[in-house]
Amino acid sequence: MENNNVSLTGLSEGRIIPKKEKICFGFGILANVIITGIVGLYLTDYYINKIQIRYELFIIAQVIFLFWNALNDIFFAYIADRTKHRLGRRIPYIRYGAPLFAASFIFFWFPLPGSAPGDLNSGQTLKFIQLLIGLLFYDTMLTIVILSLVALPPEMSESTTERTSIGIYTLIFTLIGGITILVVPIIMSLGLEIFRISILILAAIATLAYLILSYGVKERFELHEKEFSEKYNILTEIKIAFKNKSFISFLIFNFCVVFTLNLSANFTPFYTTIFGLEEAWATVVLVSFYTGYV
Template structure:
């Protein structure tokens, strides 16, 4: 039961975060006419704030001492605000749609959303080693969490175009926020904290140790490049379907479905290759395969060829 409660939190986080990250650009640039230059500027500020506030809120959470524990107060406040700001990003009233107001509404909205997203993600992640102590228990919890995460990916990325094509982006946000709220409602009562688990390092010392670790820079750089490529594909797919392929908005679902339907069984393929070639070589091969497959997206002119290329991308996804 504890594992299921924790995994339900992952579902709520993934559903909201992936629908936000994948379709934010399409909504503001395509539907509302926001300047692409201002969108890029605001997202750059967003990224820098994200880089700063992750360790900041992690440090503050570690130092929190209340009768409710350390993580629970942050989550009780953070989850409702996280969902509220998610809704506000997709609920743009008429007075905020003018060219003079929209850029500022967008910038303030995404910064507020990102702040609460960090609060919730940071405290949710910090609970994992406190709630699950043994290796076998952690393995089981991680597998279940990965399952709900994949379900969140499918709903928040692949199913979303079918939803907003029928009920609009605000309708999509209301539906996903409601589903996420139910998931969090199941997760929060199951929180179990270890009062003895407390970091002895200060914020400055933690930064010093991390930044002095060469392995951190290698992994961070590779992760950055991979996430950049993945984000470009995810964010650009709705534009690609509409402008390159001339398809209706709902057709984006079929492109993402091809990716995920192939990605799921491909996990077993890469698991076998990791056993035969070693984890590092298999990891590199997966990145290379996905990158080469993504280049083929330039070729299709209709839905079926694009679905086939999407399936190839899914092998390395």
């Protein structure tokens, strides 16, 4: 049986992941790139230049969002690791969370009635409420779905060789998702109504991709049968983590990488405004940025 095949020795020992499962995992990466890429690249520009929310309200919403973002990862990881479900402890959150994640993505781009999009002097309260609710809803679902996604490879096989081999599929589907993102400025230049229709289509594609992953990838229950000790509550585990020097080193490195990427991504669309270019030219800027990122 293919599922019982075992690679050589040492860290390479473990189940050989079928190619079909690796491709299904890649579909999850595709969905991830589509949703997070569009939000990361276009949300700031959209709310500042298209919806015209006041800067101070935008900043307040972002600050509240940052505090929520810092807290929910810890709590969800604690809950997910202790989940007992017939599908595993990662797949259920991806399968049932995907439609809600897509809904949170859609919520950003369709103005609330009475919010007067494009008018800097009207509807500011509704614009702020929509942005804040959208950020909290989106980040909650992002944590639930994507944290489960990135934690999935160790549940698929013990073999570090097999986990590493998933990387080529991750790269391929990341590039495919990136191509989708790069055409968004061209779509936006055709009008906001067409852009919003494209958002609905992309949300449906992302949901389908997550579902393909959830039905095509199998967790190995024997890899997480060991019960967690009840004496380790969430506060104890946080203390233990921050005593780990390797964890602290990675935390600093990851902060610098994420901060740089997000700062670059969020403000890339503004180059078209600063230099007086047409929106379609943002694709050229994005291709340059995306090439460097890859």
